[in-house]
Amino acid sequence: MLAINAATFPVGTDKKLTISSFHLNAGECCTIIGNNGSGKTIMARILNQELPAESGELIHHLRSEMVSFEKQIKLYDDEWQRTNTDMLGAEEEIATSVENLIQQTHHNTTHCHELAALFGISHLLAQPFTALSSGEGRKVLLAQALMSEPELLILDEPFDGLDVQARAQLMATLEQLLQKGIALALIVNRFDEIPPFAEQLGWILDCQFQHLQPRNTFFADPLTQQLLHCASATELTLPPALHQTEKPTFADPLIELQQIKVSYDERVILHDLNWQLNHGEHWHIAGPNGCGKTTLLHLITGDHPQCYNNNITLFGRRRGSGESIWEIKQHMGIVSPALHMAYRVAGTPLTVMLSGFYDSIGLYQQPGDQEIKLARQWLKLLGMEKQEQASFLQLSYGQQRLLLIARAMVKHPTLLILDEPLQGLDSLNRHLVLQYIDRLVAHSHSQLLYVSHHAEDVPTCMTHRLQFIPAPAGGYRYEVTRL
Template structure:
């Protein structure tokens, strides 16, 4: 299958581009073609200015960071990120930067202003496996801007970044452009740096030049399908109390990640969890999901039982559907789409048992509802990132769980897909499911959320009801996957 069809594009000095298009349209493939990582029919030429003080090279920053342990292996498992302080299996941020600087002959002291601008200074001694998706993106960006290449291509530059970090990044990108770096930002985001002066999107294998920032105007297929019958049934609750934390504290050595957290989630509630990058959101969720070993040292109740009263991690997970960027990192991408969705029934990272007819039918209905039938036998690794995320989103709801934990679920989805998924979340919420949703931007949230918990530096600074304005009923969402 051809990704491009007679695609022509000229990027001139002084131009800074925003490249958009729906998930799977070929944006990442085009970036890889430019850097020579993808064979194409035709020619790709890059002409550097040899008189410039900037490096005569192209740097491509991938949409997420594929790090390895100290032995050069990347076979991590999800829960490992919460025990790595003892294991010491990955480099620290400082060590990773030092290694990159040595490889590229850079001065480590030049990173200080970049690290401060992105609010990354406190993480210098943290191991790579401990970082959240937003913190990994910051590490990628620090290295890229430190290098000062003549051509810088960034795939999804704002992934996982909070509002303040986005604004600071845009200032840094403006500074880089002012010094002569040519930027190509692969993004459908409309809050771009002011230096961006050219816009394009890929559709049907061709590059279309635009007059303004790419948006969801390229959505084409109506995916308003009826919710499967089994998802219209209320979850079977074991307790009216989903989670309760009493003066919970989490520390790694002298570093306090959570401080005196008091929070209760009741059956059927819809919570928004917010906080800046590194505020402790992922750690808080790891306690509820049963993944954090320090949960036994705290007063924590899950589904009506005190943590440590004899339940296993799998006893907890049977009540929960979870999606997070970190979980996506560690998921088995060799499984097929159908197997990946079905694995949610057993909380596994692959399917190891033959399903009875009733369960297989449930998987088929979910796959169909998410518009994945045409690729159900494809390996997850062969799908574009946005479609991979959609598969894992389907996996989270397959067992109609009591609690749905959605940690930045729409990373990697375009604007129309995000609207569609949030519409689905709101529809699910009408049937009694409890929801904890992590999201930075109010405009990209489902409308069903009614309570909000906000963290800052590991402490609760807000625990309140969400006051909503009267709005018209949801319009039909149109989207292409």
């Protein structure tokens, strides 16, 4: 049994999270819903016995494991630090394999392979963990958590980063775990990610959790009804570009890829891909986890080592013709899970926004008055003007993502590349960001490359779709659709 009554938990130096009542038994499933910055991740850590109560009652008799974005980021950070030091021998520099990571704390090869099969990652067991996509990494963490056979599984945003099929598989797997007597606590910000088998639901708002309610009572609650409708459309006026001069013009196609092939040893990621982007086009790139969507984007941005081995033309220049990476990226705004993981430098929301003008992670130049004025206009648009001097790294994951999306938009780039940009955002912020994207595209020269597994998360401005489809003989074929 897990019981919390009239308890408070410290959150930073001047804030506390309060829990009036929370009860969960073995074999029960509850779901906690909250907006960005509401305290969801702190709540998850409390349920996992990571934070002591400052006051009140906390009874915890369930062996627990937790899976979260923060844990996934920490694993990437730890692995990067472990393999990027001069103190290691040649063998130690090899990245940890998926199989070894799953068995990091509980060694049982048979159980590891069973869980890998359950989550459809058996083919990845020999791969380095750091080479996986965000969705694949999430499945690995789930398998790792289940290795210890916990009595309580706490999942903080478990469906983000997973494609449609993977989300359905995970939902079915969670129901099986529930039937085996494992207690489940899911923390989400999407109403459509509330499992149909969750008997108890509750809100966490502004670091306050009242109590769990039966499903029917929860949806009939006036507060729930109000929050369900709080994402109504509002008029938006985006801050202007820094320089109102005419944008540089490039001949069609803006991007051209010919006979693209990317492989690692014998594993082929992309094969014979021919694709181009012309003026006025906005592309949705779709496909299952591991099909090569992010690899494609990294070829375009120059962040993939095989980009110079392929026939790629960007803004009228063949890749490898003497251009610098910054000459290419000055025409781009980029948001991705990888960028979010890399943006670990100390700074404030204001400096993060300003860094978008210079395509840097961190701010290393003295910005001008106009840049500062525009950055503050963007913070006001996001409702974060009062937090401009807060610590970026202390913000919630969703607030960080929101800032990075605005950072990519701040210079009205020729090409806006958004890889799973809404990952980690609640329904209100997803709705607002989609409006920002549509408005920017409608009132600027920016063109969009957009990756998302959620059909409802695709902006209305999209004109084309590049779909990765599993081929009968293995690998993927490509299908282009005009929307």
